[in-house]
Amino acid sequence: MNVTFLPLAQTALTLSSPMIWGIGLGAAGLALRLAPQVAWRKLGLLASLIGIALIGVALPPLGDLLPQVLFWLMATLAVVASGAAVTSRSPVYAAIWFAVSLLGTAGLFLLQGAHFLGIATIVVYAGAIVVTFLFVLMLAQPEGHSPYDRISWAGFAIPIATMGVALVLGTLIGSLPEFSPVAMPEKILHEAHVARLGNELFAKHLVSVEVVGTILLVALVGAIAIVIQGNPRRKTETREGVTER
């Protein structure tokens, strides 16, 4: 399928759809939220919440009540928390909002029947990666607030970036095709879900598992090498004389 962007955008960005309005309002809200003025930031919060509500109205209903409510809860949590992570000025708050957003994403994974991945997301991301973020923040920015967190690149950076992202996102979401209905997935939603996942992982993707293990090892060695090389060389006195280490 050979589709270029501009004709696709022309067909996708119709002003009659609440989805497009929602994305536009949400993007405008995010842009205002990044502004330095306090009043603008409050307005931005309002606009982005209205935008999220509009997007939610435009989404097709799931059919059952309980998954619908859970989806609403988790999706709102994930999107609102990620917006807050991007716009909060203190990087510590940004990292904590990112962890909250990860909780929402893990809930979405659980709702899809991906139980192992939901737990793995919480354990690996929220448990390890976000904590590493906080450690690095503690090491590198102990004073907390800094002027470069309160300002972006230049005056026009925020509106242009927001408009670009909103255009691309609106085109992509607006041009989603009608998906043909399928039956309930039986392989994924099997009751022995994790056993099936492990079977698939270690039978079909065994080489990939080995490669990922190697990548993790190389990353570990590389991180240690990078950090050690940065330290200034220290002279140590031994019995043989002064040596450089």
Add this chain to the structure above:
Amino acid sequence: MNEAALLQNYLVVGGLLFGIGLLGFIVRRNLIVMFLCAEMMLQGVSVSAIAFGRYHDDWGGQMLVLFIIAVAAAEAAIALALILMLYHKSGTLDMAFWQDLREEGQPAFIDHGVPEERAEDRVWPTLTPAGVEPAVDQEEQLHRSKV
């Protein structure tokens, strides 16, 4: 449950996460927050991949997400080590510090109108004092060695 609607909802949420992460990556200047936004983009991709995997009743989506998580962990280790190194060299997490690497003859980027830090942001949280201060037993002080 309507599987097609489920897929569409998840694609929209994944797209929103990706877009918010992309916006933050472009707009923010703190190295750590930029990296965090890149992780958020990976989250958006993961949501979409899992939704596609369920729609097609295939394990491929979940496998991809599993490997994304592993690679993200490796990436976090390397990138945060690099950020620490850059911090040791520059003393700041500001991305604009590295504009020294720009091409010769290009004008420098200078900040205009950096907003002042608000007074309420300068206040740091304190622990509320709790409990009662124990009464000092004078007699005990006499025979107990000070630790």
